[in-house]
Amino acid sequence: xxxxxxxxxxxxxxxxxxxxxxxxxxxxxxxxxxxxxxxxxxxxxxxxxxxxxxxxxxxxxxxxxxxxxxxxxxxxxxxxxxxxxxxxxxxxxxxxxxxxxxxxxxxxxxxxxxxxxxxxxxxxxxxxxxxxxxxxxxxxxxxxxxxxxxxxxxxxxxxxxxxxxxxxxxxxxxxxxxxxxxxxxxxxxxxxxxxxxxxxxxxx
Numbered sequence: 001x002x003x004x005x006x007x008x009x010x011x012x013x014x015x016x017x018x019x020x021x022x023x024x025x026x027x028x029x030x031x032x033x034x035x036x037x038x039x040x041x042x043x044x045x046x047x048x049x050x051x052x053x054x055x056x057x058x059x060x061x062x063x064x065x066x067x068x069x070x071x072x073x074x075x076x077x078x079x080x081x082x083x084x085x086x087x088x089x090x091x092x093x094x095x096x097x098x099x100x101x102x103x104x105x106x107x108x109x110x111x112x113x114x115x116x117x118x119x120x121x122x123x124x125x126x127x128x129x130x131x132x133x134x135x136x137x138x139x140x141x142x143x144x145x146x147x148x149x150x151x152x153x154x155x156x157x158x159x160x161x162x163x164x165x166x167x168x169x170x171x172x173x174x175x176x177x178x179x180x181x182x183x184x185x186x187x188x189x190x191x192x193x194x195x196x197x198x199x200x201x202x203x204x
Contacts, residue, residue: 097155
């Protein structure tokens with residue numbers, strides 16, 4: 001079962017990959033850690049972000065209309081790394097990730113995890129570019145009949161998002177409503193110091 005706009009490929013594992021970075025949206029690469037020949041590779045056509053504070057941003061990447069995307073990824077940077085001051089290692093974590101995927105037959109899966117986000121531009125500017133490095137993902141919720149092709153997975157890639165605080169908040173609310181509608185219940189997951197992006201209380 002393959003999500004629209006994602007290509008499911010069975011290839012030999014490799015230690016490198018190339019990412020395309022567009023004006024908005026992004027290119028990401030998701031590889032299963034249980035079956036290392038299973039890789040999802042594709043792009044998000046739209047990128048929006050909200051400036052939550054000097055060191056915090058909320059990014060939403062999606063394909064299709066915001067009220068009914070075929071896939072969406074919400075990334076929340078909790079603190080901004082600083083060149084020469086922030087160590088980069090496999091255990092570094094400064095961002096949470098939620099990935100919502102809709103199969104071509106209508107089932108939904110919600111993956112969650114965390115990883116390291118390194119910035120290419122200044123948070124708060126008109127556009128925000130960043131790279132996601134070695135973020136862990138696992139299936140946290142699913143609708144009946146959804147087929148999990150990934151299990152435990154690693155995601156990495158690059159994106160550019162346009163700043164629009166109001167549009168980002170509205171799109172996140174619509175995404176939450178879509179998830180609740182498909183799962184049949186709200187997702188009560190909280191992030192430090194605030195309500196999580198896909199929580200039933202995500203009305204800020």
